[in-house]
Amino acid sequence: ETTEASAELAGSGLVAEKAKRLQKLDDMRAEGTNPYPYRFDRTITLHELRERFGDLEPGTETEHHVAVAG
Incomplete structure (x- = not known):
């Protein structure tokens, strides 16, 4: 400079x-x-995520979009 x-x-x-x-x-x-x-806006808890989608195989994609934190 x-x-x-x-x-x-x-x-x-x-x-x-x-x-x-x-x-x-x-x-x-x-x-x-x-x-x-x-700032991070969570849309679902980990507990809810496991209840709703726990039966899916790893790598499975769905039409649902969620945000978890923690």
């Missing part, structure tokens, strides 16, 4: 904005908050 490019970025406020955002991430982590939380 050239000094000209660095000066251009600094003049545009991008360097300050990046520093601000990185500090916000550090603050969230220090508070014990995950800055990139995940």
Whole structure:
């Protein structure tokens, strides 16, 4: 990166904005908050899955789409 490019970025406020955002991430982590939380919507429990589809052979495909977690 050239000094000209660095000066251009600094003049545009991008360097300050990046520093601000990185500090916000550090603050969230220090508070014990995950800055990139995940979400997973379960549609069926493992118990229900085994009850409904436990008799299928491994590799069998059906028209049902489910999401389990754990």
